[in-house]
Amino acid sequence: MSIVIITGGSRGLGASAAIQCARRGMGVILTYNTNPPAAAKVVGAIADEGGKAVALQLDVRDSAAFPAFRDAVRHALSATWGADRFDALVNNAGYGLFRPMAEVSEDEFDGLFRVHLKGPFFLTQALLPLIADGGHILNVASATTRVATTGVAPYAAFKGGLEVLTRYMAKEFGERRIRANSIAPGPIRTELGGGLNDEFEALLASQTALGRVGEPEDVGCLVAGLLSDDHRWVNAQNIEVAGGYII
Template identity: 45%
Template structure:
């Protein structure tokens, strides 16, 4: 039995013994909502595995998709089977002018579906791969890649800062290609190197709020990324395999668990780090 005394709440715990708590503290204790992670590009590939592994850690998840709504809804259904709540929202990370509308949609979903005001973790994963030599790269391709892999990441993070809980975290997805090189990925690799640098700046600026910011940098993975080049081209697959110390090409489920770990208290002292998950590629 509980009752209120001058802004305090008294809770009966044994016989006639009462525990007196400030009203606002009691309200916080009554909240049983799970932490919430927003994962961009979570409908397939690496993002899908990140979403599933994060939900397996007990977090609720909001994923975004660009155009594959049905695929996104299937991921949502899988997360719900785990026992967590999930919602999919459309987002074009290349279109910075649409970020304010996305934020409004996100806030509405948080309130209606999660009974929450804020998110706890932001995973900037959405991306595409375009393989073009420097001599053949158009300004249009350069701008598209830049908007998705750097400008969109920068400004989405900026827009969501006021609804990101203190003590939460940001995970930026980089690439092994920021350390080693493969012909045709000059723009992509350079942008991911920029993400590595941006992560350190964010960690410095957001640290006073207890927000940890880290980079996860996957190596070559067998997905449909870049048109499925590593997955579908046997010659490329074999070449990549030979460059990896663990003697195999990476799978999507090699990456998600690392991202999920960074969204837990087990990673509470991991900050401003670049964690490459490549199996030891090109060492």
């Protein structure tokens, strides 16, 4: 059985990815930061469908806690699956901030940096000894790296850095046959950045070729598909999942 770790797996895209991966027979370790009940709900939904999942606490901003998290992963692998390695890491945890550059504080800038670029870098580094040869790293970037949108400059800049980092991961980890790809979701109906009101959703839908905003399942299905062996020759790529947003 393949085992995947999904950060930020208690809600939104991460929760959908966790459920879709479990439906394809993968074991799932999902992380949450401050909402254990939400994580437990996802674990329960997976169990109700015959899958197996474990929820672990992780604050991606706190890189000093990553060695302890690695130990928790090692224990969960052994206790739940009798394994000592996992097969895929999905760096998904994140949050949004909508504020013009002239109003962004240094603390807000640093917070976004720690979660969206520094966190994935050092979490991947910490977990490398536990990733199986032939595994996969999937980083969640954003369509805002392609389409400049007022109010999300720091977020988009760090997601752009994550795209570049993905290619370097593919290059450096290739000797272990570890693939690295990123995906770039477009407008999705989630709680990120406060969610979508009706007027904003209508605007985004009108700018999308398929005429609607995305749902978490649209992204979750792509994540599960990319992690499967069917896509074993896809490497060092950024794949936009946006329904044709501003093309």
